[in-house]
Structures are given as C-alpha cells and as structure tokens.
Amino acid sequence: MDLFNVFALSGAGMSAQKSRMNVISGNLVNAQTTRTPEGGPYQRRSIIFRAVRQKGKFSSMLSADRPGVSRRVLSVEVAGVKTSAQKPKKIYDPGHPDADEQGFVSYPNINVMQEMVDLLSAVRSYEANITVFNSTKTLIRRVLDLGRLT
Amino acid sequence: MAGLNLFSFTNQLLSVSMSLRAAQHEILAANIANADTPGYRPRDMDFAGILKTMVLEHKEGRQGGLLALTSSNQFSTLARPETRLDGNGVDIDKEISRMVENTLKYEASLNLFSRKLAGLRYAISEGRG
Numbered sequence: 001m002d003l004f005n006v007f008a009l010s011g012a013g014m015s016a017q018k019s020r021m022n023v024i025s026g027n028l029v030n031a032q033t034t035r036t037p038e039g040g041p042y043q044r045r046s047i048i049f050r051a052v053r054q055k056g057k058f059s060s061m062l063s064a065d066r067p068g069v070s071r072r073v074l075s076v077e078v079a080g081v082k083t084s085a086q087k088p089k090k091i092y093d094p095g096h097p098d099a100d101e102q103g104f105v106s107y108p109n110i111n112v113m114q115e116m117v118d119l120l121s122a123v124r125s126y127e128a129n130i131t132v133f134n135s136t137k138t139l140i141r142r143v144l145d146l147g148r149l150t
Numbered sequence: 151m152a153g154l155n156l157f158s159f160t161n162q163l164l165s166v167s168m169s170l171r172a173a174q175h176e177i178l179a180a181n182i183a184n185a186d187t188p189g190y191r192p193r194d195m196d197f198a199g200i201l202k203t204m205v206l207e208h209k210e211g212r213q214g215g216l217l218a219l220t221s222s223n224q225f226s227t228l229a230r231p232e233t234r235l236d237g238n239g240v241d242i243d244k245e246i247s248r249m250v251e252n253t254l255k256y257e258a259s260l261n262l263f264s265r266k267l268a269g270l271r272y273a274i275s276e277g278r279g
Contacts, residue, residue: 013183
C-alpha cells in the first residue's frame with residue numbers, strides 16, 4: 001500500500017533535518033573558536049541535501065506490476081557537509097595568545113543570527129515531517145478500522 | 151439494489167478514490183521531506199483529472215472495471231517551478247494545508263465505504279446484527 005512508504009519518506013526528512021541541526025549547533029558552539037586541530041580558526045560548516053530515488057523495497061517486489069508513485073517520488077538524504085573556504089574575521093587583540101605578528105586574531109566567519117534563523121527553519125521542517133508521520137498513522141488506523149468485524 | 155453489490159460502480163469509485171488519495175498523500179510527503187533540498191521542484195497530482203479519465207475509460211468498457219485501472223498507475227505528476235534562490239520550490243505551509251485537505255477527503259471516502267459495508271453486513275445477518 002502506498003501509505004506505508006510515507007513512513008520511510010518522513011523518516012528520511014526528519015533524519016536529514018536532524019543532521020542539519022547538528023551542523024548548525026556545531027557552528028554555534030564554535031562561533032568563537034580560534035584554534036582547531038587543522039590549525040587556524042574554525043571554518044563554518046554547511047550541510048548539503050540531495051533528492052534521491054528510493055531503493056527497492058520489499059513491498060515493491062510484491063507489486064512489481066505497479067511501479068506507481070513510490071518510484072516517482074524522491075526521498076531526501078544528506079550528500080555531505082561542506083566546509084566554508086571563507087576568510088576568517090580579523091579582530092585586533094594583541095594580548096590574545098592566538099594573535100598574529102600584527103596583533104590580529106582570526107575568528108570564525110560565523111553570523112550567529114543567520115545560524116539561529118537557519119536553526120528555526122530546520123526545526124519547522126522537522127515538525128512538518130512529524131505532522132506527515134502522524135497523519136499517515138491516523139489514516140492507516142482508520143483503514144484498519146474498516147476491516148474490523150465489531 | 152446496486153449499492154449492496156460489493157463490486158458496484160460506487161464501491162469501485164470509492165476504492166479507487168482512496169487509492170488515488172493515498173498516492174497524493176505520498177507525493178505531498180515527499181515534497182515536505184524535500185522542503186530544503188536545493189533544486190527540488192515539488193510534484194503535484196491532478197486528482198480530479200485522473201479520476202475523471204479513469205471513469206471515462208471505465209465507461210468506454212475497458213475490461214476489469216475501475217479497479218483494474220489503478221494497477222497500471224501511469225498517471226503523471228506535474229512539477230511546480232522553483233521559487234527560491236537555491237532552486238527549491240516547496241512552500242511548506244501550502245504543502246501541509248494540502249495534506250490536511252487530502253486527509254479529510256480520504257476519511258470522507260473511507261466513511262462512505264464503511265457505511266456501505268455496514269449495510270451489506272446488515273443484509274447478510276438478515277437484520278439481526
């Protein structure tokens with residue numbers, strides 16, 4: 001039945017948004033980090049989403065004669081995490097242990113407001129996927145009620 | 151009475167309409183899951199058009215009745231244009247409201263079908279159950 005596939009779709013959506021939230025919190029946590037294992041200040045990370053065709057599933061083998069909608073709708077997955085190549089912000093602070101010869105400290109080029117807005121958007125998308133999940137559950141339960149004898 | 155026939159046209163129509171609504175549900179779910187995917191264009195299904203085509207084909211006498219038509223499932227989806235800079239065209243509020251509407255209509259078909267089955271059951275149990 002088409003509806004069961006929706007759980008996989010919403011699950012993929014929730015998972016992708018969760019990864020996005022992880023990346024955003026990594027940025028927020030490191031907004032002032034001047035030192036990293038790779039040397040230099042923290043570079044902003046951003047997530048890349050990709051729409052993918054869903055892999056073959058058990059139910060699609062049962063209904064081989066009706067490829068139908070499930071092959072046509074695209075699911076989502078995380079293609080990767082991109083590290084920004086932007087130049088860091090330079091703040092004049094000669095007393096800082098990480099200051100260079102001219103007394104400038106390199107801070108990550110992270111705009112906290114932008115990250116917060118991004119976070120809100122991710123949360124909203126996550127909640128939308130939860131709504132989809134719940135309505136699918138309701139629909140399937142109603143259909144099962146149809147078959148009840150009492 | 152035609153309505154008590156399990157394979158009457160009305161029952162088939164309700165059943166097909168539920169299948170189509172389930173497909174629509176899936177399409178909307180995919181749109182919502184891809185709300186932030188760059189370059190993703192949301193898909194749409196012309197529900198009324200597809201149902202009408204199926205009914206007309208049935209009336210033209212294609213074998214197997216209306217139910218057979220859903221197994222070929224060759225309807226197409228239309229892509230909406232992108233509206234954001236990252237190439238994504240999904241408006242999440244619209245998608246959610248479409249989904250709620252679709253769910254309500256699905257439940258309406260389900261209720262009607264359920265009542266028909268109840269009528270059949272009543273007839274089978276000779277008015278006792």
